[in-house]
Amino acid sequence: MLRSLIGNLGQVSILLAFVTALISAFAFYKAVTVPDLQKRGWLKYAQSIFYVHAAAVVAIVVCLFIIIHNHYFEYHYAWSHSSLHLPLHYMISCFWEGQEGSFLLWIFWQVVLGGVILNTNKLWKAPVMSIFTLVQAFLVSMILGVVIFNVKIGSTPFILLRDAMADAPVFELNPDFKPEDGNGLNPLLQNYWMVIHPPTLFLGFATTLVPFAYCMAGLWTGRLKEWIRPALPWALFSAMVLGVGVLMGAYWAYETLNFGGYWNWDPVENAVYVPWLVLVASYHTMITYRKSSTALTASMILVVATFVLIVYSTFLTRSGILGESSVHSFTASGLDQQLLVYLFVFILIPVVLMVRRWDQIPVSKQEISTYSREFWIFMGAATLCLMGFQVILPTSYPVWNKLMSLIGVESNVAIPADQISYYSQFQLWFGVGVALLSGTGQFFWWKKMDLAKLKDALLGPILITLVVSTLVLVLTKISYLPYILILVSGVYTIVANGKILWGLKKQSWRLSGGAIAHIGIGMMLVGIMFSSGYSKVISLNNSGLLISAELDDEINLKNVILFLNEPREMDKYSLLYQGRYIEAKGVSGYVPVEILASTNDPYHWIAMEDINRNDQVVHQSGDTLEIQPENIYFKILYQEKDGKDFQLYPRIQVNASMGQVASPGIKRALTKDLYTHLSYAPFMTEEDQREWTHADSTTVTIGQQFFINDYIAVLESVSRVDELPGITLQNDDVAVKARIKVSGPQSVEFLEPVFLIKDQRAGRIPDGITDLGIRVAFSKINPETNSFNFDIYTTQKDFVILKAIEKPFINILWVGTLLLVFGFIVAINRRYREFVLSRDKGVE
Amino acid sequence: MKKSHILGIVIIAIAIGIIISTAGDASSYVTFGQAKEMASVGNMEKIHVVGMLKKDTEGNVMGVESAQNRLTFSFVMVDSELKEQKVFFAEPMPVDFLKSEQVVVIGAYNNETFVADEILLKCPSKYQEDEIKFTSN
Numbered sequence: 001m002l003r004s005l006i007g008n009l010g011q012v013s014i015l016l017a018f019v020t021a022l023i024s025a026f027a028f029y030k031a032v033t034v035p036d037l038q039k040r041g042w043l044k045y046a047q048s049i050f051y052v053h054a055a056a057v058v059a060i061v062v063c064l065f066i067i068i069h070n071h072y073f074e075y076h077y078a079w080s081h082s083s084l085h086l087p088l089h090y091m092i093s094c095f096w097e098g099q100e101g102s103f104l105l106w107i108f109w110q111v112v113l114g115g116v117i118l119n120t121n122k123l124w125k126a127p128v129m130s131i132f133t134l135v136q137a138f139l140v141s142m143i144l145g146v147v148i149f150n151v152k153i154g155s156t157p158f159i160l161l162r163d164a165m166a167d168a169p170v171f172e173l174n175p176d177f178k179p180e181d182g183n184g185l186n187p188l189l190q191n192y193w194m195v196i197h198p199p200t201l202f203l204g205f206a207t208t209l210v211p212f213a214y215c216m217a218g219l220w221t222g223r224l225k226e227w228i229r230p231a232l233p234w235a236l237f238s239a240m241v242l243g244v245g246v247l248m249g250a251y252w253a254y255e256t257l258n259f260g261g262y263w264n265w266d267p268v269e270n271a272v273y274v275p276w277l278v279l280v281a282s283y284h285t286m287i288t289y290r291k292s293s294t295a296l297t298a299s300m301i302l303v304v305a306t307f308v309l310i311v312y313s314t315f316l317t318r319s320g321i322l323g324e325s326s327v328h329s330f331t332a333s334g335l336d337q338q339l340l341v342y343l344f345v346f347i348l349i350p351v352v353l354m355v356r357r358w359d360q361i362p363v364s365k366q367e368i369s370t371y372s373r374e375f376w377i378f379m380g381a382a383t384l385c386l387m388g389f390q391v392i393l394p395t396s397y398p399v400w401n402k403l404m405s406l407i408g409v410e411s412n413v414a415i416p417a418d419q420i421s422y423y424s425q426f427q428l429w430f431g432v433g434v435a436l437l438s439g440t441g442q443f444f445w446w447k448k449m450d451l452a453k454l455k456d457a458l459l460g461p462i463l464i465t466l467v468v469s470t471l472v473l474v475l476t477k478i479s480y481l482p483y484i485l486i487l488v489s490g491v492y493t494i495v496a497n498g499k500i501l502w503g504l505k506k507q508s509w510r511l512s513g514g515a516i517a518h519i520g521i522g523m524m525l526v527g528i529m530f531s532s533g534y535s536k537v538i539s540l541n542n543s544g545l546l547i548s549a550e551l552d553d554e555i556n557l558k559n560v561i562l563f564l565n566e567p568r569e570m571d572k573y574s575l576l577y578q579g580r581y582i583e584a585k586g587v588s589g590y591v592p593v594e595i596l597a598s599t600n601d602p603y604h605w606i607a608m609e610d611i612n613r614n615d616q617v618v619h620q621s622g623d624t625l626e627i628q629p630e631n632i633y634f635k636i637l638y639q640e641k642d643g644k645d646f647q648l649y650p651r652i653q654v655n656a657s658m659g660q661v662a663s664p665g666i667k668r669a670l671t672k673d674l675y676t677h678l679s680y681a682p683f684m685t686e687e688d689q690r691e692w693t694h695a696d697s698t699t700v701t702i703g704q705q706f707f708i709n710d711y712i713a714v715l716e717s718v719s720r721v722d723e724l725p726g727i728t729l730q731n732d733d734v735a736v737k738a739r740i741k742v743s744g745p746q747s748v749e750f751l752e753p754v755f756l757i758k759d760q761r762a763g764r765i766p767d768g769i770t771d772l773g774i775r776v777a778f779s780k781i782n783p784e785t786n787s788f789n790f791d792i793y794t795t796q797k798d799f800v801i802l803k804a805i806e807k808p809f810i811n812i813l814w815v816g817t818l819l820l821v822f823g824f825i826v827a828i829n830r831r832y833r834e835f836v837l838s839r840d841k842g843v844e
Numbered sequence: 845m846k847k848s849h850i851l852g853i854v855i856i857a858i859a860i861g862i863i864i865s866t867a868g869d870a871s872s873y874v875t876f877g878q879a880k881e882m883a884s885v886g887n888m889e890k891i892h893v894v895g896m897l898k899k900d901t902e903g904n905v906m907g908v909e910s911a912q913n914r915l916t917f918s919f920v921m922v923d924s925e926l927k928e929q930k931v932f933f934a935e936p937m938p939v940d941f942l943k944s945e946q947v948v949v950i951g952a953y954n955n956e957t958f959v960a961d962e963i964l965l966k967c968p969s970k971y972q973e974d975e976i977k978f979t980s981n
Contacts, residue, residue: 379851389862
């Protein structure tokens, strides 16, 4: 009963949230338009409706989480995104893995932001919240899941499996069928980044609405300049959160996703990168709005553009239109038209409002001076916008093709083969432009400038830049001209902003946000240039061999093959593949698969040996361990010539329904990262199982020498045992263990196969040495001859194919991102204080 | 003319420049026939070809050869004009390769063989749940 109730409760909450969003949008609208005397009443009413809306949204979230947490697999959402074995933190992430859940997350953040606006504003409340709740109504409609006149509006997370898959034959047989387990979370997403990256990104999405709502409110109520002050800290906050969200995605891609790098100019990445650039441009023009009318109009256009681009990117990534042009998998949601309506409405509203107010926007007569800060800010904003324009254009090719096909023209433009170098060759020059402008522009910001003063201010930074760049160039031997320019301009912006920062130390630290953030940008540019431009495959196999008689050229192989426990030279390292490992609950680090025995339950394995950590036995032989069978780690030992060594554990995840996913092992050092990932490992799937072939049967007596697959072996002893790991022995049961010494090529090892009589039936527990590809079963005891029979099985040797890449100076990039974020925080603090001061004076 | 106008014109000029140069660089999907023609006139530009793996009547993939050391492999691809072409790839076979519905190869001709620098696979609804698999009930 409860199980069906919870879905209905959720669905009712969605309807309630939708209706209350509309009502409060209307009520806030009334609170702006009615005569002053009635304003208070409408505002109070609107606020209380908004809080009802907030409660409804929270109820939706709670209902969906109960469904996921309790494994109610009759609900499509729980079945398709979760499974019984998912730990709690991944249950939270499957909450937003699906389309509906991610809209819900977005809706939730907007409720939080709406609450903050209501509690920090006085004058702006009503008009801002009216826009705000209107957008909220559109968003909630995305998860409505109602069919009106044959038009499906939104898709609800509370749909039952039998309704979502009405055609599945199983429901004809049994309409009350409930799957026992869900499909589970995509292994790519089983990562802590999946827990924190989407909420950050969606908070970023949600925050772009705030400056937009202020801008609309300003245009609507005729306060054409005043909206900027309260909107500015929000624009900064939004840029910071969205930026952090994007960078988290980049770091996640680098650390886990094995796309080979942190940025791939994939449409999904571009769809967030472009609005972010425009958003950054918008707050730059916003800080100069008082001096220049151009900056004011530009601010309005850019704030609107940011929000529209966010809606557009939602359309791109969720309508399925990108289908073929991205490595991300998109599912068509059937919400295309709805998203398009959303997009057009939020282009139309600002255009109408702006046209209405266009004549009232103040125009400054004065010509803009090259020595004014407005000029430099404007140049910077223009560069950022063009930078975004260059990216959004090719990203939109699929939309273009679709549009052309609608008017009957066949168009099949595609992004060039190598999209990374394609975008980079353009973006690189914009990067140089941004660095030069942010280094120089800062001087105009803090002082009145003329030519003489400018020369004076720039001389020092330019000299230092040249000296530092020359040193770096000599040391790193960079010779490609565009990279040299990136380096020089990056160093320049670091040095120039460093000088500004130094000058500011006598004033207030509160003013230093811009300088710190720009230093971060400079470092990011330099870090990106090194780590991407000079990323080097070191597993290169310069065999110099013609691969095939059919090919002209020698082709370098980028991978090496490592057989288990056979060392191999690569670059300056000697590599050794040391076997497969797995994570077990309650054990730090990794446990060798070899000392574990599988059971019928794939999530519980038995330890065959004691497991020690820090000289303490954490698990005894025979203990059952809770493991994650989907993640296999491959231990790779790197030994340097000078004797230093380290291990990496690249990973392969296997999931029956989703295939294999490889994640790298990364060795981090100050000057470079060593990135290792597996291209292939055998025996990972059901079709590709290790095959044991019966090679030989032999009869031996104690002390006798024999051969196991060409290795010399001696049967040392046979003894009765009273305990076996994972097996309970009764009184009548007998277990006998043989001990066989095997001399392998590297070391001497022991095999301990067991012969067992349990419940009056004979059984065997074989023992093997994976390195040698052998396994021995104790098959018979012959009391009359005092001899023992053994069956010998052999298999192929384990190996991995691996690729290793060096990424120099990537840490400069990460340090730069941290500085950027820190700069943002300082700037937000400053702008928020300004807003609070003016609000409390009643000028807001 | 005001300085801000000049600035505006410069920005528009750059924007148009971007449109032209991106459009000029945009590569479209070609067939092996066209790719061969391009190679024969000395155009060594990297191109996209879309196609499928060669399969027998029972749907088994044909013509896939992995090198002895497993570090490279080659396969036969059929493009939209049903032309068959041997494609060589200097990396191990991607995991889901044999399951793919559609293959995009990016590369160029080298004699009679097409050497791919990159292979993009489209696999049947890898992350979608179009069907329910019932193993136990």
